[in-house]
Amino acid sequence: MTALTLAACSSGDGDSGAGTQNGPVTVKVWAWYPSFQKVVDLYNATHTDIKIEWTNAGAGQDEYTKLQTALKAGKGAPDVVMLEFQELPTYQLTKHLVDMGEYGANDLKSQYVDWAWKQVSQGDKVYAIPVDAGPMAMLYREDLFKQYGLTVPKTWDEYKQQAEKLKTASGGKAFITDFGGNDGGFMTGLTWQAGSKPYTYDTANPSTIGIAVNDEPAKKVMTYWEGMVASGLADTKAYGTTDFYNGLGSGKYVTYLAAGWGPGYLASVAKTTSGKWRAAPLPQWTAGANDQGDWGGSSFAVTDQAKNPEAATKVAMEVFGASNTAAWKIGIDEAYLFPTATPVLESDAFLKKKYDFFGGQTVNDVFVPAYKAIAPFSWSPFNSYNFNQLTTGINGAIEKKTSWTAALDTAQANVSQYATQQGFKAQ
């Protein structure tokens, strides 16, 4: 079956569904990758059967709002859409995503590490093709570390000790980092590393969900950061704000707990500090361990409004596919994407790339092992609500100086209530 459809696919669209029309099939794509126009131009130049029509419908929630509206309205959605991993169950549950397994997507399975493939699939059903991921690491200012006499911390305990040392050495002017309580992905990445499993959810059994937003690992992480903030060791500016960017550029923050896409992000918001940063593994809870979490990461999914799901699947598989080295050259050099496909990940172009921003360091030496060590993780099918509860709770705790773990308990109660209202059997 798979082979047949694939054959139909690769023989052009001669006698497949869309073959009735003349000329190339147009596939509409929504995505917000930096420099994506070049990737689209490249695809269109090398394909005669399919033409991509690209729209930047906004990043993150902006795109999701538009997508939800279009899906609800029954028209106006693109054929292929960029979705972050944590959003996939939401669209899967409402049956708006095409099972690409029917069009040969399972053939790609071997090109991805286990946890990444599990993010996008359920058994033989494939709901998206992974593109990039966000393994976490600690980016730090080497010059400031020298200036203040700090050493690179390997555990969170050491991290705190360095923070205390920094506070004294800088006279309270510099912080070890900024804790962005407005970023659900960032906080989840940190609790993920500690082993938190906020949701137990399997789309094969869609009406049952296990909810443990306030489990022990999550509480451990939040108690740690509550202490950091209360003792004035970490700042609490919202991520993505002018004050935050300013802090990264001015040396107010000497480390930045970043995801795989972080180096590019940092290079664009703190240009003046180029060459002064270095990357080190994320501090560990247990000395010598290699526990990791993911923050962000995206994929291409095909919506149920796709007129030609076969052609759409082909685009989703190929546009940032493992063998599309030309596209990945753009993705790595210009868009700073962290590739999920193993062949790209292990290519010299990626692994041995020296970054001027990091003083010539090959930072992927840090990110790639982190990526491979990430434990499987499942998201809820109502992630906007989940992130909202997390950010509202933690931000409220920061603002009103109440207990962070109590905020997690409140989030747990609210999420459970929401799930029950939505008809889930919450456990």
Next chain:
Amino acid sequence: MTQVQTKPAAAPAAAGPPAPRFPRKREAATGWLFVTPFVVLLIAFLLLPMAYAFKLSLYRSTLIEGEHFALFENYTQAFQDPLVREGVLRVIVFGLVQTPVMIGLALLAALLIDHATSRFSRIFRLAAFVPYAVPVVIGTLMWGFLYSKDTGPLSAVLPLDFLSSSWVLASLGNVVTWQWAGYNMIVLYAALQGLPREVYESARIDGAGPVQIAWRIKTPMISSALVLATLFTILGTLQFFTEPLILQPLNPGSITQHYTPNVYAFNQAFSFQQYNYSAAISFLLGAVVFVGSYLFLFATRKRSAL
């Protein structure tokens, strides 16, 4: 609508020509023709969406069980929802403080430039109106930068955290006042310009000073414009939306996702996929806006002539 229809018919009769040029029926048809664009827009952009929202609000759809008819279940939930109550209360407090402050400022400015007729007053008039010409989103973003604790210039003058939970409502009030005071000033100023100048002269002969003229003569005479400006402000306050939504990312701890009823309804629909509940909140809000503006007009009917 009735005015539009009857006036043209009455006018020729008053002028007293023996017979109207066109038969009455045709005049009525012409009248309808004139109001048609308005009626079409009213139906397409107000009545139909309202009817659709009302229909949506009577259903309930969940992620697992799909959609079912729920009658007033969403409304019951909205009445019991503490987050709705919190937003409503906040908007009321906001309106009670912000409306008098802004209308007072607008009135003061209008009276001042009405009194002074130098070249300076023209520049002042323009300067006060400019913020209204700046789109709300851009104006709010600009204030967001100004409010910034580390990099904003205001923090050098006033060592406050403008977006912290204790100050954020006042900071939002400042943005709204900045944006709309000039607009209201122009409305009031236009009304002042329409007053007969002889009245001031007789007041002056009677011994009234400029302050007395402004407060005892001018202000009461433009009361209908004042009522109108206040009404628009009340309507705007109840629907308070753009400013908190734009500033929210800067401090989500103080500007929550249920900060005002409108923001809450927006998030329910577009973040949490609760379209039905969102429709119920919106419809309730619409009803409150309608009743609120009617009550205000009723209370001020003697002064407003509206």
